[in-house]
Amino acid sequence: MSSKADIFTQHRPRLWGVAYRMLGAKADAEDVLQDAYLRWHSTDSAQVESPEAWLMTATTRLSIDRLRHRKIEREAYFGPWLPEPLSAADTQTPEVAAELDSDVSIAFMAMLEALSPEERAAFILHDIIDDDYADIADALGKSEAACRQMVHRARERVTSRRRRFVVDDATRTRMLQKFICAMATGDRQQIKAVFDENSVHVSDGGGKATAAHRPLHGAERISMLWYAVTRRLSGDFRYSIVRVNGEPGLALFIRGRLFAVTAVETDGEKIHGYYSITNPEKLQGFLAG
Incomplete structure (x- = not known):
């Protein structure tokens, strides 16, 4: 035994x-x-x-x-x-990688914040972990009917806000490289061209690092932000493509130090969602190992 x-x-x-x-x-x-x-x-x-x-x-x-x-x-x-990002080191064992193979992207995790704790649990257990309603009812101490209703409400709230793109790692990586090249030019129009006109930019500094205080919407506003960043830093920054929650993402270094970890939503042609974590408490040990 x-x-x-x-x-x-x-x-x-x-x-x-x-x-x-x-x-x-x-x-x-x-x-x-x-x-x-x-x-x-x-x-x-x-x-x-x-x-x-x-x-x-x-x-x-x-x-x-x-x-x-x-x-x-x-x-x-x-x-x-935004959630604390997972690095390649966090998912290096096959067992953990397999368990996190279902959607655990930064964008998806951020959307789960709209749910109540019990709705979130029911949704995760049913739609991601694939538990049946009897097991979920036992876990939550609720009736199966109540759990069905919670999952239904949670699914409606998540899917109404979700933009799901099926993009492989190679395509996502090419999109990230396109963004890096645009940033290197310092040209606002080239930066703007990378983003969809209805894109959203969310940054989490937690009051401990530079970040936009609220989400930015639209390629125009987002490109103005990054154009200002390139001018202020005068080339004293670099990007690396890294694994972020199981997908290709970005690590931004300023003066040699990790400043931000970013995940993107993309259809392979444009960036639709840009999610950047700059809160240093959430970046501790991201590149370790």
Whole structure:
């Protein structure tokens, strides 16, 4: 018989995937898993019919509790809030990479912020983790009918705001290179040409780093911002293409130091969404390993 530690280790990637999608912060996800493990370690295994279901329920409920607390903090957050980005090092094991293969993009995670903690849990468990409604009802302590309604409401709210483009990594990388080249020219029209006319630019500095205080809409306004950036920095910056939440994204270095990590939504021709994290607390260790 496997030990409790072995059982927890076996399911850990899946549990971490749920906790991160719920909370958008690596440290919070790790804290939830630590609490779940301690509860698992102290429970009577003979009374547990399905260890996986028990662990999923514990992780989900702990995530909901922590998210309720974080929601209060985020209401007072300075400027837009974006999730902590995942680097290639965070997804380097095949098990974790497989669990995060379903949508975990920065844009998608940001949209989940519009949901209540329980709606978010129900939506993640059903539409991403592919649990059935009976298991979700057990995890949330709700009826199956109530869970169906929560998933329906959450799906409507997410899909009404979502722009889904099926773009492979090579195409996304070419789009990022096009943006880098436009920035290198310092020409506002070339920068503007990279963005869709209805594009959105969201930056999260948390009051700790330079960032737009609210989302910018439209290629005109976004290009004016980046044109001003190129003039102010006078070439003292560089971009690298890196993995951000499983997709090609950008790391911006200013005077040799990591300043921002960015993910984009693109159809391969234009950038429709530009999501930049500059809050240094969220960038700690991004390039480690």
